[in-house]
Amino acid sequence: MRLSRLVPVLSLLASPAFAGDIEPRMTLPAGDRSIALTFDACSGAVDDRILDELITDRVPATLFVTHRWLKRNATAAARLLAHADLFEIENHGENHVPAITDRPTVFGLPTAGSLAAVSQEVTGGAAAVTAVFGHAPVWYRDASARYSRDAVHLIDDLGYRIAGYSLNADVGASLPAAEVSRRIRAAKPGDVIIAHINHPERPAGAGVAEAIKALVVRGVRFERLDTAFPLPTG
Numbered sequence: 001m002r003l004s005r006l007v008p009v010l011s012l013l014a015s016p017a018f019a020g021d022i023e024p025r026m027t028l029p030a031g032d033r034s035i036a037l038t039f040d041a042c043s044g045a046v047d048d049r050i051l052d053e054l055i056t057d058r059v060p061a062t063l064f065v066t067h068r069w070l071k072r073n074a075t076a077a078a079r080l081l082a083h084a085d086l087f088e089i090e091n092h093g094e095n096h097v098p099a100i101t102d103r104p105t106v107f108g109l110p111t112a113g114s115l116a117a118v119s120q121e122v123t124g125g126a127a128a129v130t131a132v133f134g135h136a137p138v139w140y141r142d143a144s145a146r147y148s149r150d151a152v153h154l155i156d157d158l159g160y161r162i163a164g165y166s167l168n169a170d171v172g173a174s175l176p177a178a179e180v181s182r183r184i185r186a187a188k189p190g191d192v193i194i195a196h197i198n199h200p201e202r203p204a205g206a207g208v209a210e211a212i213k214a215l216v217v218r219g220v221r222f223e224r225l226d227t228a229f230p231l232p233t234g
Helices: 048-056 067-072 074-082 115-133 149-157 177-185 204-218
Strands: 010-014 022-026 036-041 061-065 087-091 192-196
Touching (some): 048 074, 048 204, 067 074, 067 115, 074 115, 192 204
Parallel strands (some): 036 061, 036 192, 061 087
Antiparallel strands (some): 010 022
16 A cells, blocks of 8 residues: 555644654545544553443444553453444554654654564554454554654555544543543544543543543434545455
8 A cells, every 4th residue: 555545534744843753634534424533542451431431322433452452451352342343443553652763752652763663563563453353454553643754654565544633632641531521522523533541540531431422412423444434445
């Protein structure tokens, strides 16, 4: 898959904080009035406040999971498998390493540092998803959701679509519940929301669950990335 095939999906913008980075901005295709919920499961545990709400109200979502998270959360993975009609499971990497090659850290996280390390992070994460869920992922989102330009090309060459977002709901699960809820409830049709489902110890998850419930009551339609962006056939 070549980078040109990503253009209808992503707007590849340099981050104002790190001028060399690409921070992919992503919305649903023109005319799609749904909202896409995407969750990162980086490490740690599972936030059952969010997962319970998604299951109770039958809300579809796309989850990006790391191998590291899967190894620690077999029970949560089994719940996701039991509700495969709701949850699309995609690749968040092997060990939650940013796909950046030109500096040592980003947001305090050690970066991959080389294309070989980026490749290992992507393929190792994909292998873990395939082993647990029985299917190969097609989307990739790295730790930090920022990429060096050479890493974008490599991930493309490996055959993965890069998943950006248009609305950052919780800023790494660091925001208060009320602010997270306000952000999600303000989502517009076509938004791709990013939030985290691996911090049950933080207030942010309560805001995510509250906002999802409010959007359900409003009659908002939710869509997974695999249905919004079907793979070409033939």
